[in-house]
Amino acid sequence: AQSVTQLGSHVSVSEGALVLLRCNYSSSVPPYLFWYVQYPNQGLQLLLKYTTGATLVKGINGFEAEFKKSETSFHLTKPSAHMSDAAEYFCAVSDGSQGNLIFGKGTKLSVKP
Amino acid sequence: DTEVTQTPKHLVMGMTNKKSLKCEQHMGHRAMYWYKQKAKKPPELMFVYSYEKLSINESVPSRFSPECPNSSLLNLHLHALQPEDSALYLCASSQWLDSNQPQHFGDGTRLSIL
Numbered sequence: 200a201q202s203v204t205q206l207g208s209h210v211s212v213s214e215g216a217l218v219l220l221r222c223n224y225s226s227s228v229p230p231y232l233f234w235y236v237q238y239p240n241q242g243l244q245l246l247l248k249y250t251t252g253a254t255l256v257k258g259i260n261g262f263e264a265e266f267k268k269s270e271t272s273f274h275l276t277k278p279s280a281h282m283s284d285a286a287e288y289f290c291a292v293s294d295g296s297q298g299n300l301i302f303g304k305g306t307k308l309s310v311k312p
Numbered sequence: 313d314t315e316v317t318q319t320p321k322h323l324v325m326g327m328t329n330k331k332s333l334k335c336e337q338h339m340g341h342r343a344m345y346w347y348k349q350k351a352k353k354p355p356e357l358m359f360v361y362s363y364e365k366l367s368i369n370e371s372v373p374s375r376f377s378p379e380c381p382n383s384s385l386l387n388l389h390l391h392a393l394q395p396e397d398s399a400l401y402l403c404a405s406s407q408w409l410d411s412n413q414p415q416h417f418g419d420g421t422r423l424s425i426l
Contacts, residue, residue, distance in 0.1 A: 231412045242316070242402050242417035243355070250412040289354055293411035299368070300415060302354035 201226045201292045205303035213311045218262075218277040220306050222290035225271065231293040232273045233300065234264055238286045246288075249273060260284070285310045315339055316418035318403050324424045327393060333421045335386040335403030341416070343367075343409040344386040346378060347402040349420070355402055361386060362409040390423075398425045 206221040224230055231250050235243040247258025254266040264275045273290060287307050291300040316337045325331050335344065343362050347355035360368035361380040369378075375397075377389040386403055400420045406413040 233414060235417075240419075240422075242318075242419040243404075245414050245416065248412075248414050299357055299360070300355075305352075305354055 201230065201294050201301050203290050203292050203301055203303040205288075205290050205306050207306055208304065209307045209309065211309040211311060212280045214282055215279050218275070218280045218284065218308065220275040220288050220290075220308065222264075222273045222275065222303060223271050224273060224290075224292045226292055232264075232266065233291045233293070234258065234262070234273075234275050235289045235291060236260075236286050237289065237305075243289065246275070280308075280310045282310050282312065284308060316403055316405055316416055318401075318418035318421050320421055321419065322422050322424075324426060325390070325393065326426050327395075329393075330389070330391045332390065333388040333401055333403075333423075335388075335418060336384055337405045337416070338384055339405065339407075339416070340383075341405035341407050342383060343406045343413070344380060345404040345406075345415060346386070346388055347404065347417075349400040349402055351399075359388075360409065367409060393423075393425045395425050398423055 202225045204223045233248045234246040237243050246262050247256045249256050249266045257263045262277045287305050289305050290303040319334045346358040349355045358372045359378045364380045375392050379387040402420045403418045404415040406415045
């Protein structure tokens with residue numbers, strides 16, 4: 200069965216600093232992986248996805264993630280944090296042919312001025 | 313702006329009331345989902361519809377009754393809810409039911425049970 204582990208329930212960075220949010224997955228089949236962001240009082244917005252092909256995936260708002268099969272990781276990065284990046288971030292893996300999303304527990308990103 | 317529209321945004325109801333949550337998408341998606349999200353937790357899948365037919369019911373209590381009247385609409389009928397059912401209810405859609413299809417979420421209905 201697929202599962203996702205997000206390391207760090209809370210990450211705090213300074214504005215302009217590198218953002219690194221960690222995600223490790225467990226999957227018995229080639230995984231499809233997603234990162235979503237949730238701002239307060241809103242739904243989830245897709246940041247990026249990995250299905251097949253290039254292992255470095257670029258998403259919206261300057262975020263990118265690299266699929267590393269050998270490390271079973273799909274970490275999310277952004278070179279320079281902005282105050283508007285403060286939100287909850289969820290990593291998810293798709294559960295087989297049914298398309299169910301298995302979410303990690305989430306990482307809350309705080310950005311200090 | 314989200315392409316999945318949920319109404320109402322907020323709902324307060326008593327345990328004996330009957331109410332419905334509505335979700336609408338006009339992206340031509342054929343798979344639609346209901347999730348429940350408690351505070352500081354990830355969304356939990358409740359129901360999945362594919363081509364207007366119920367595909368997955370994640371052992372949800374019968375006081376929650378989903379309905380998919382057409383390919384653009386998804387309803388969640390509520391009856392005799394409990395205080396622990398207070399949560400954010402999210403609707404999502406995807407092009408079809410496939411593991412590589414991203415899901416697009418609405419902003420949710422925040423439900424409070426008195």
